[in-house]
Amino acid sequence: MTGLPEHLADLRAAAPPHLLPGVLHRVGLADHYAIRPSILGPVFVAFTRRGVSRVDLAGDPAGFEAAYLARFGRAVVPADAPPPRLAATVDRALGAGRTRGIPVDPAGLSEFQAAVLRSAAGIPPGEIRPYAWVAREIGRPGSGRAVGNALAANPVPLVVPCHRVVRADGRFGRYSLGADESKRVLLAAEGLEIEALEALTSRGVRYLGSATTRIYCHPTCRHARRITASRRAEFRSPGEAARAGFRPCRDCRPATA
Ligand SMILES: [Zn+2]
Incomplete structure (x- = not known):
């Protein structure tokens, strides 16, 4: 259902729709969202007092608000813009991929998913790491598949750059925001030379x-x-490099x- 306390659920039923956002805002129950430009087009960015809670491709506002309520148990209402300091960092992430230091609201994340997202957040723009690397970094070696699932369910894509985590075989894997192909678009925009990388991985070079x-x-x-180029050595595994x-x-x- 709505996730609202009962008296507010009644209010929701009774109040004309245009009054509801203001009421929820005044009782402190609503989160807010704004539309911001991104490399992938306009996105909805929702935020709470603790940070960014959700990023999704901008589409039907009513659909976004309903999905948000279902997922977080809180209403979300439109705002003109995020608070100024948050807006500046969010816009740097959405436009230039500079994702460091953006507060993310951890509500609703499991400890594992929060750890996965923190690890992904540390990967610089234009660089990629395999799923298994994140698994090892968070002290859960062998959990690459679970890492992939956690990243595919990333509630704040672009802000936490889950697009920088890919399959070890050189394929890019699933993406949490629209088409999987968007991962390549974002990485190319960040300066990753995809064809050169694919030439390496197709020869087994990791x-x-x-x-x-x-x-x-x-x-x-x-x-x-x-x-x-003349000083460059190629390796297929850490073992080969160590030897x-x-x-x-x-x-x-x-x-x-
Ligand atoms: Zn290095």
């Missing part, structure tokens, strides 16, 4: 090392992108050091 530093990385790590005398990068952490 890591790149520098013969100068003897450090190896995920191919999209900013350090890997700086390796001169060649290379150690894992501390920034992209391709293996536990």
Whole structure:
């Protein structure tokens, strides 16, 4: 049902629809949402006092409000814009993929899902990591499939960049916001050279090392992108890199050091 206390559910039935948002706002029961531009087109961004609670492709407002109520047990009503400080960080994420430091309301997230989202939030723009990497980072090695499910159910796509977590075989996997293809669109907009990456993964290459530093990385790590072609070593596994005398990068952490 509505998730509202009974007396308010009665009110909902009795009040003319245009009065309801104001009433809920005054009793502090409603969250708010605004329409913001993004690389994927206009999106609804809902927020609470604790942070962003939901991001979805902007469509039918009534449908968004009903789905929000069903999912969070709270009403959501339109606002002109998020609070100014939140608006600035949200717009940087939606437009340029700069996602660090945006408060996310953790209500309704399991501990596992919250950990997965925190890990994904730390991946820089234009870089990708495999599902299994997130699983290892959060101390749950082997839970790559559950990580994939948690990311596909990410309530705040774009704000938490779940599009930067992909399959180990070079395919991009499912996406939580519209078409799976949107993942490629976002990553290309962030500067990821998709064709070069696919050329590597199609040959089974998963890591790149520098013969100068003897450090190896995920191919999209900013350090890997700086390796001169003549000094570049290719590896299929962390084991292969270790046997060649290379150690894992501390920034992209391709293996536990
Ligand atoms: Zn690295």
